[in-house]
Amino acid sequence: MSFGGPDNPYQPPYQPPPPNPGPYGPPPPPPYTGPYVPPQPYPYPYPAPNPYPPYVPQRGLLGRLRGAEWPPLRDLLRQARQRMHGCAWLFLLVPCTWFVVPGLMVAYVFARSARVRAHRLFPPRAHRLHHDPQVTRLQKARALSAAAMTLALLVAYGKPEDFSEVEEQYVVRLMVTPPLLLLSAPVVIAVVYRWAPPHARPYMWQRVRAAGKAALWYVGAVTAIFLIGGMFALLEQEGQSTTDVSWLAVVLLVPLYWLLFFLGFATGPAVRSGFNSAEVHAALPALLTGVLVWEFAIISLAAGGPPPGPPLVSVLAFVGGPASVCAVAWWEVHRLRTRHGVRLRG
Structure with a gap:
C-alpha cells in the first residue's frame, strides 16, 4: 500500500486553482445564503459601530423624582x-x-x-417648538445684564426703602403674571390668527381650542380655591362646635390640597409656554413676552414710580429694559422665519 502520490486512493477532491487576483486584489467571496448570515464587515475600517447601547448611569431616587415621571x-x-x-x-x-x-x-x-x-x-418642555441655543444664550445674557443694571441703579441712586420695594414688586409680578397672561394671550393670538394665511387657520383653530381647554383648567382651579376659601370663612362663622361642620371642613381639605399641588406644578410650565400658545404658532411665546414686558413696566410705573436716578437715567432705565426684551424677541422671530420658515403673515 502506498501513501501519497498520484495513485493514493485518499486524495482530496479536485479544487480549481484560485483566480488571478489582478491589479485590485482577489474578488470578494459570494454572499452566504444559508440559514445563518454571518456578520458582514463594516464598509469603513474606522470607526466601527458600537453594537451595545451607551452606558447611562442610574440616578438615585431623588434624581428620578426630579425627572419626567414619578x-x-x-x-x-x-x-x-x-x-x-x-x-x-x-x-x-x-x-x-x-x-x-x-x-x-x-x-x-x-x-x-x-x-x-x-x-x-402643560408639558414642561413645550414652551418652544424650535430650540435655538443662540437665542437661549442671548436671553440669559440679557436677563443677567438687566439684573446687574438694576442693582447698579439701586446702589448709585437708591434709598434704603427702594430695596424692599424691589422685593415687593418681584412678588407682585409673580402673582400678577398668570392672570395678566390669560388676558393678553387671547388678544395676541387673535392678531396672529388674523395675519395667518387662510390655509393655516383651520389647524391654528384646533390648537387654539386645545390651549383654551388647558387655560380653562387653570382658571377653574384658581376659582375653586377661592370658593373653598369662602366656604371655610362661612364655616368659621357657623362655629366649630357641631360635628357636621368639622367633617365638612375635613372633606373640603381634600380637593384644596389637590388644587394647590396642581397650581404649584402647572404655573411654571403654563407661564413659560404662554398657556400652550407655542402649539398655536411658533412665534407666539416671543410676541407674548414683548407684550407682557411693557405691561409690567406700566404696572411698575403706576405702583412704585419711575426708577431712581436723574431724569435721563430714569427714562433710559424705564425704556431700556422693555426695549431690549422686544429686540431679543424680534430677533427670535427673525431666526424662526429664516431658519424654520415660520411666518407671521401669509
Missing part, C-alpha cells in the same frame, strides 16, 4: 426599602414619628396625581 407609591416604597439608609430606619422606629409617615404617603399620592394632570395639560 413612580407610584407602591414602587416608590419598594425602591426606598432597598436603598434606604440605616438612619432613616431609626427615624421610622421612633414612635413619635409614626404619625408623620402616613401624612407623607398621602401627600405624595396627591402630589403625584396633581403633577401628572398638570404636566399632561
